Amino acid sequence: MAKNPCIFLPYALLLSSSLLQGILAVQYRVTNNAPNAPGGMRFDNEIGIPFTLQTMGTINKFIWKLFQQPSDSQRKYVPILNVYISDFNDAFGYTNGDNINISAIGLQSFPPGRPKFEFTSLMYHEMTHIFQWSGQGTAPGGLTEGIADYVMIKSTYYDPEGYTKPGEGGRDEA
Template sequence: MPSNCFIHLVVALSTVHVIHGYVHGVRYTVTNNASGSAGGSIFDSRVGAPYTKQAMSRATRFIWKTFRQQNDDTQRKHVTNIDFFLDFMEDGIAYSSDNDIHLSASYLGTATSAPPRVLVASEIYHEMTHVWQWNGGGKAPSGLIEGIADFVRKKAGYESPSGPIRLGEGDKWDQGYGVTAGFLGYCDGLKRGFVGKLNKKMRVGYSETYFQDLLGKDVDGLWSDYKAKYQS
C-alpha cells in the first residue's frame, strides 16, 4: 500500500512539473546544447531546466504586468512557444531571435558576479522582454528597445552584467541599455505605468511625440530635466 501511494505521488508531481511548462497557453522548453562544457555543467548542476522554465514563466507574468497586459490578451503578441537554449557562442552573453532565447555557456561558466541562477534569470527577464515587447513596426530606435528590456530587468530586481544602472549617465536618451533604462525609470516616476503605455503605443508605429502625448513634454526636454536632476 505505501508503495502504491508513493507511485501515485510521483505521478502527481510529474504532472505538476509538466503543467509548469505552460502559462496561459505559452509553452516553455529548455535545451542545453553545451553539455560537458564548464557552463553546461554549471547549468545542469546549479540551475536546471525546471528552474529555467519557472523563471521564464515568472518573467512572462511580470512583463505582462509591467506592460499592463495581464488582463488584456488582445494587446499582447500572439506567442505560444518560447524556447531557451544554452549554446556555445563566440562572443556576447545572450540574444533573442523571434521566440528563441540563447545564453552563452562560456559566460555562465566564467561569470562570478552572482550565483548561476541569478545570472540566468537576469538574462531571461531582459530577453523575454524582447519576445513580448512591441517595436513600433521596426521603426523604434534600437536603443529604446534595449532600454525597455533593461528597465524591466531592473524593475524585476536584477542587474545587467555591466553593473548597476548609474542614474543620470549617458550622452543621449536613446543610447540604450542602462542609460536608457535609467531615463525610462525617471519617466515612469513622472507617470506611473509610462513604460507600459509607451509599449502599447508602439504596437503599430513609433514617434518621439509619444513622450509628449504621455508626459506633456518632448523627449529632449525630459532628457534635459533628467540630466539636471542627477547633475551628470
C-alpha cells in the same frame, strides 16, 4: 415552440473564451545544446531546466503585468518560447524570433554563488525582447534595449554596480 438561441450565446462565448485562453498560453521549452562545455555543465548543475521553466513563467507574468496587458488581445502572440544554451562567445544572450539563445561561455563567467541570480537577470532582459512590441523590428535598438533593461531593473534582478550612476552618462552618437 422554438428555443431562443440568444439565451445560449453568453454560455457559448464564455466556453470559447476559456478554450481560447488555453490555446493562447505560452509553452516554454529549454534545451542545453552544450552539455559538455563548462558553461553547459554549470547550467545543468547550478541552474537547471526545472528552475528555468519556473522562472520563465514568473517572468512572463511580470512582463504582462508591467506592460499592463491583462488580456490575450493586448499581448504579442508567442505560442512557444524556446531557450537554447549554446556555445557562442559574442554576447551573453540574444533573441531571434521566439527563441532566446544563452551563451554557455557567458554562463561560465558568472560570479561564484550567483549563477541563478545572474541567469534570472539575463532572462528578464531577453524575455522582454520576446514579449515587447517593436513595430515589426522597426523600433530603434536603443529603445528596445532600454525597455528590456527597464524591465530587468523593475524586477530587482540586476546589479546596480554595473550601470551608470545618475549624472555620469553621456550620449553616444550613431
